[in-house]
Amino acid sequence: MSNNLSFLAGGGDVGRLIASYEWGGTALGPIDSWPEARRTAIAMVLRAPVPVALLLGPDGVMIYNDGYAGIALGRGRHPACLGASVLTAWPEVAAFNAEVLRVVLAGGTLSFRNHELGLMRDGAEEKVWFNLDYSPLPDARGEIVGVLVLVTEISERARFERAIVEDRARLRQMFEQAPSFMALLSGPEHVFELTNTAYRQLIGHRDVLGLRVREGLPELAGQGFFELLDRVYASGEPYVGRGVKVLLQATPDSPAEARTLDFVYQPVRDGGGGVTGIFVQGVDISDRIAAEHARAASEHQFRTFAQTMPNHVWVAGLDGGQTWVNDRMHDYAGMTPGALCGFGWRGTIHPDDLAETDVRWKESVATGAPYEREDRRRRHDGAWRWHLSRAVLIHDCDGLPRCWIGTSTDIDDQKLVEQALRDSELRLRLSQEAAGIASFEVDVATGDVMGSERLWALWGLPQATRVPLAVFERLVLPEDRLAPWSETGPRDGTAAKNVEYRIRRGDTGEERWIARHVEYLRDAAGRPVKMFGVMRDVTDAKQSEIRQQTLTHELAHRIKNILATVSAIASQTLRDTDLATARAAFDTRLQALARGHDILNASRWTTASLGGVVEAGLGPFPGERITINGPDLAIGPRRALTLALAVNELGTNALKYGALGDNGGHVSVAWWREDTADGPRLVWRWAEAGGPAVSAPERRGFGRFLLERVLAADFGGSVRIAFAPGGVECILTAPWPPTQWED
Amino acid sequence: MRERETVLVVEDEALILFTISDELRHAGYHVHEAQDADEALRLLASDDPVGLLFTDIDMPGSMDGLGLAHMVRDRWPLVRIIVTSGKAVPDPAALPEGSRFLAKPYTSGAVVEAVRGMLA
Missing domain, CATH: 3.30.450.20 (PAS domain)
Incomplete structure (x- = not known):
């Protein structure tokens, strides 16, 4: 590098490239021929710490420094664009650059702000922003020979500004969406600059931007707010209002509605500390106040109601401790108000019931299950009375448990x-x-x-x-x-x-x-x-009733038959005789009949033993002079009665005239079975011996009637009476066995 | 008395049967005696025509007195009938037409009178 290239010294990488570049083929001519002014300009450009380029000659041949090389490299143009016309080096913006050349070569300047370009930095492309300034480059004589291009990177500021814009948008959004109402008022007349959604809702979505408060919200006149704003603006002191009532219209025509607000008037100051406006921010607490009022009212209502109830009413917290009890409960226990609260009520529960009551109550408190329990509670006079307590868990409108409400009712009388x-x-x-x-x-x-x-x-x-x-x-x-x-x-x-x-x-x-x-x-x-x-x-009673009826009928029948029999005996006895004899005979015959009945009664009128009937029939006669002998034989009631009467007739006759009389003698009664050609026969024999001689009587009295006809007929056989010298003999011969019929 | 009427007395109790029979004989009637329905029917079928049947209802055997009375009404419609019983008075509809009921206990006189009334 010769002396005449010394202007390139300290020109960086691009400086070295210029030195070695073949300039002869360009409109600028060989580097040695370059005028001094161009050299000076190039030297300044190369040393500039910011990107600078020169567009020389009418075609705008490009010479630039390392700073600009970075930009050109970012577009893939460096080093190709060095020494090239700007019009061919940047073909996509050729028209732009042609205009730049025309304006600036004619002595004008051009400036472009916030021009975005890609730039190679540390081997990677980065988006950068530039301001571009084009100014004329004169030669030594003051003629315009080129364009000086100053490229000022403004990326950081652009990024900062962008961030500010984004922040502002975010703030704006937050401002808009804030649950509290906000508005920005500017100037001493309080002109609406900004309002958020909540604020617009508060004022019924009226469009108040750009309006003075007095115009935008005329209904506030006389409520003191305008005066407050004036005072805040004038004094620079913020104002905080709590639970302030305000009448606001939803629309200009609608009636004013009362709202309750918590709000702040915050003065806004400029850089110099002077008040330029007021920031209004607050919360509409009307609904909360209404809810609080409603709750207070309901609470009041509940307590009034609870006080008038005859039952004990109490409220307990979620921990199970009582927070309120009605007067009835104090009166009953004879305790001062408050003494029962918390767990003081436990002192009124009977010691025997307390443990179980505690268990039940704890269980309900733990699980939220309804509480129900009967226990004894001490009255002020010391009496223990049974109470039924019930409690339920009360939830608030969000479904969260709030408290227990319980009642205790005296059920002592009911219990008794x-x-x-x-x-x-x-x-x-x-x-x-x-x-x-x-x-x-x-x-x-x-x-x-x-x-x-x-x-x-x-x-x-x-x-x-x-x-x-x-x-x-x-x-x-x-x-x-x-x-x-x-x-x-x-x-x-x-x-x-x-x-x-x-x-x-x-x-x-x-x-x-x-x-x-x-x-x-x-x-x-x-x-x-x-x-x-x-x-x-009543089956048993019914059966015995039926039995009773049968028996009654049977008895009636029997009595009638007995009477018929007695009637027959009387009729026979009274026939052809004197009254005195008849009376005696009738008497003994009735007694004989009665003896027969006794035997039958003993066997319930089923059957009687033949021997038994004979023995009973001979009961009134001297037994030592009578022998009775025969097998055990059952006979029916009718035969038994007839036999009893027959024996009586024979005995009476023997006593009067025969072997049982005073002259001595003996009677043998015997019966046995005798087998004959016609089948088995019953032989019953009355035989008198040792008595006086007897003879057949002249007339046939009741005795013979009874023996020969009745006894024979009833036994279905025959009777023979013999008046032998030694005494009477009477023999009944009848079919065997003697009982054929049930009767 | 126009002629000797024959009365058939049916009664299972011999004492009563013979007593009644004797009374009727004494009053001049010809009397047959039977202790059950079978014997009574045998006597009815004999040559001696029976003018009146005097029968107890309650009798053992294949047929009681009421059955006998009905059979007699059917087969010997001219025979007068007197029915007697110690039990409850039977429903009049249960008795053969034209017959009469005499409750036990009765006196001999009452029987003779009833028989005389029927045969008059």
């Missing part, structure tokens, strides 16, 4: 009545059980039956709470079916009050007699609503 009722019910049930009485009720509307345990047992049905009437009706015997109630009986109230009918038990099918008594419960109109009743199994 209940106990008494239980006792009496138990007594009734026990007595019903003992008496075998079942109780039941029928719901007329549904036809459902409810009954005591005994009812189901009585009918042999499984225990149930309620079953249709038909279940019972089905078990009634068909022939008795209309007895319990007519078709419509249970419904129209015409069922008979007292009936007896038969059922077939549901479980065993056994036939039982049921006695039923019912009463109707009727409504005001007299329509039956419920049928109450009791039932009893």
Whole structure:
């Protein structure tokens, strides 16, 4: 590098490139021929710390420094653009540059701000912003020979400004969306500069921007706000208002509405500290105030209500401690207000109940489950009375638990009545059980039956709470079916009050007699609503009644037959004799009949033993002179009676005339079975011996009638009487066995 | 008395049967005695025509007195009938038409009178 290139020394990388560049082929000509002024200009450009370029000659041949090289390299133009026309080096902006050349070469200047360009820095492209200034470059004679291009990087400031814009937008957004209302008033007349959404909502979305407060919100006149703003503006002192009432219109035509606000008037100052406006910021607390009022009112209402209630009413916190109790509770306990609060109420609970009450209450407090508990509470006079306490957890409108509200009701009297009722019910049930009485009720509307345990047992049905009437009706015997109630009986109230009918038990099918008594419960109109009743199994009574009836009939029949017999005996006895003889005979015959009856009574009139009848029949006669001998034989009642009468006739005759008389003698009564060609026969023999000689009487009296006809007929056989010298012999021969008929 | 009427007395109790029979004989009637319905039917079928049947209802055997009375009404419609019983008075509709009921106990006189009334 020769001396004449010394102007490039200290020109950096581009300086070295210029030195080695072949300038001969350019419009500038060889570097040695360059005029001094150009050299000086180039030297200054190369040393400039900011990007500078020269556009030389009418074509704008480019010479620039390292700073500008960075920019050109960023576009892929360096070093190609060095020594090239700006019009060909930047073809995409050729028209722009042509205009630059035309204006500046003619002596004008051009400036462009905030021009964005990419720049290679540290091997990476970076977006940068520039200000571009074009000014004329004169030669030594003052002629314009080129354009000086100053490139000023403004990236940092651009970025800063951009950040400010973004911040402002963000602030603006925050301002707009802030839940509190805000407005910016400027100047002593308080002109609306800005309002946010909340503020616009507060003033009914009126467009007040650019208006003075007095114009924008005329309804505030007389409420003191304009004066306040004036004072803040004048004094520079902020004003804070709390719970301030204001009447605002939603629209110019609508009536003013009262709102309650918390707000600040904050003076806004310029750089010099002078007040330029007022920032208004605040919160509309009307709804909160209304809610607070409502809550206070409801609280007041609750307490008033709670005070008038006869029950104990209390409020407890979420920890279970009572926060409020009504006066009734203090009065009852005889304690000063407040003494029951917290857990003071525990002192009034009976020691035996306290542990369980604590457990239950803690459980409810822990789980939020409704509380219910009966315990004894001490009255001021020391009496322990049963109380039923109930409490529920109250939630606020957000569903969060707030407190417990509880009541305690004196149920002591009720408890006593209940106990008494239980006792009496138990007594009734026990007595019903003992008496075998079942109780039941029928719901007329549904036809459902409810009954005591005994009812189901009585009918042999499984225990149930309620079953249709038909279940019972089905078990009634068909022939008795209309007895319990007519078709419509249970419904129209015409069922008979007292009936007896038969059922077939549901479980065993056994036939039982049921006695039923019912009463109707009727409504005001007299329509039956419920049928109450009791039932009893009267089967045993019924059977014994039937037995009793049979017995009564039997007895009546027997008595009539006895009377018929007695009548016959009387008729026979009285025939052809004197009254005195007849009376005596009749008497002994009745006694004989009675003895026969005694024997039959002993066997309940089934059968009697033949020997027994003979023995009893001969009871009044001297037994030591009578022998009785024969097998054990059963005979029916009629034969027994006839035999008793027959024995009496024989004995009486023997006593009067034969072997049982004073002259001594002996009677043998014997019977046995005798097998004959016609089959087995009963032979019964009365034989007298050792007595006086007897002869057949002249007339046939009752004795012979009875023996020969009645005894023979009743035994279905024949009787032979022999008047032998040694005494009477009477032999009955009859079919064996002597009992053919049940009678 | 126009002629000797025959009365058939049916009664299972011999004492009563014979007592009644004796009374009727004493009153001049011809009397047959039977202790049950079977025997009574046998006697009815015999040559001696029966003018009146006097029967107890309550009798053992294959047929009681009421059955006998109805059978007699059917087969011997001219025979007069008196029915007697110590049990409850039967429903008049249960008795054969034209028959009469005499409750036990009766006196011999009452029986004779009833028989005489029926045969008059």
